[in-house]
Amino acid sequence: MNIGAPVNLKACKPRACSPDLLGRVNLLDMDALSAFMPMHMVVAMDGRILRAGPTLRKLRPEGGLIGGMFFDLFEMRRPRGVTDIEALPAQDGGRVSIVFRDGVRTHFKALAAKLSCGRGILVNLSFGISVVDAVEAYDLSSRDFAATDLAVxxxxxxxxxxxxxxxxxxxxxxxxxxxxxAEEQAFTDTLTGLKNRRALGHVLDRLEATGVPFGLMQVDLDYFKQVNDRFGHAAGDEVLQVVARVLVSETRECDTVARVGGDEFVLVFQRLVDTELLQTIARRIISRLEEPVPYEGNACRISCSIGIATSESHPGVGSETLLEEADKALYASKHAGRGRCMLARPEAGSVPDG
CATH class of the missing domain: 1.20.5 (Single alpha-helices involved in coiled-coils or other helix-helix interfaces)
Known part of the structure; x- marks a missing residue:
């Protein structure tokens, strides 16, 4: 069969058509066939595929489609049991359901019609509702379909x-x-980047609810008002930012450092209730904060007082009560001369560092 020559398609004669018109539409050249049916096949009576439309060829770019045997390439889903290509147009009005035997097992709906020349059949394939999957599997575009195809x-x-x-x-x-x-901003002190009082409340609530032991430090700066009065609030802001960096460097990532007031801070140490270790950390913080903070050629001098409490030393009390106990120890430290830490113990009041 000369696959470059026009194919004579069998057609039913409508009552309103003239013989001349029927003669014109009864012959459809191969270029037009590919444009209208880019997924067609012309199959010889022995089952050999003689021609395939451009989109169908694109599905098997490695070849093997032209010249291949129809029943070797496709598995019949409907009608079942058909092994003779000539029987396809006669079954169920030529409606066929087939799937590739290998590779991407794409499912096709098809319509088979016998060519008037009697030498083969025309099978026009469609992806049906699986068109989207096929487009992704084979990298197809609208140019691979007939312009009138609903798949477009x-x-x-x-x-x-x-x-x-x-x-x-x-x-x-x-x-x-x-x-x-927004949530981060709502829980962050804008000047220092530390957690704020709201964030601290969430942390303490979580620790209390889960029963995780923790230590608390209430930190209040000494002589901070003198810095503001002498050098201005910009100098005070610089001091607060330096304090924040010191406090963060002296804690772990799992700990919480919060600024809860102008020059007031709270440190929460998860699973750290060793009072000796907490006092060691507090003394180190005090020592570092006593180092002068330079600002525009001036030396801003501060110190800090610290009160310490732990959930272990105050069993059964809530976090709010524990904060109050640490706060009492803080003010006891201030009254004792500032620049020192004290440990809150309910049975003996606030105990100074050694």
Missing amino acids: EMLYLFEAKSAAMSESKKLNQRLQGAKVA
């Missing part, structure tokens, strides 16, 4: 949906990022 409309809808989903995902990511940023 499905592709436009799929592309529109994909674009909408992509934009929705991006919007959700931006909203989530904005939510995280």
Whole structure:
């Protein structure tokens, strides 16, 4: 069969058509056939595939389609049991359901019609509702379908949906990022970058609810008002930022450092209730904060007083009570001369560091 020559397609004669018109539409050249049916096959009566449309060839770029045997390449799903190519047009009005035997097992709907020349059949394939999966599997585009194929409309809808989903995902990511940023801002002291009182409350509530033991330090700066009065609030801000850096460097990542007032800080040490170790850390903090903070050629001098309490030394009390106990120890430290730490013990009051 000369596959470059026009194919004579069998057609039913409508009552309203003239013989001349029927003669013109009864012959359809191969270029037009490929344009209208880019997934067609011309199959010889012995089952050999003589011709395939451009989209169908694209599904098997490695070859083997032209010249291959129809029943070797395709598995019949409907009608079942058919092994004779000539029987396809006669079964169920020529409606056929087939699937590739190997590779991507794409499912096809097809319509088979016998050619008027009697030398073969024309099989026109369609992806049906699996068109979206096929487009992704074979990297197809709208150019691979006939312009009148409803699959093109499905592709436009799929592309529109994909674009909408992509934009929705991006919007959700931006909203989530904005939510995280807003929550972070709501729990952060803007000057120092430390946690604020609200964040501290959440941390203590979580520790109390889970029963995790923890140590507390109430830290209050000494002589901070003199810095503000002498050098201005900008100098005070610089001092607070230096204090924040010192406190963070003296704690672990799992610990919490919060600024809860102008020059008041609270440190929460998860699973650290060793009072000797806590006092050692407190003394180190005091020593570091007594180092002058330079600001515009001036030396800003401060110190700090610290009160310490632990959940282990105050069993059964809530975090608010524990904060109050640490606060009492803090003011006992101030009254004792500042620049020192004291340990709160309910049975003996506030105990100074050795």
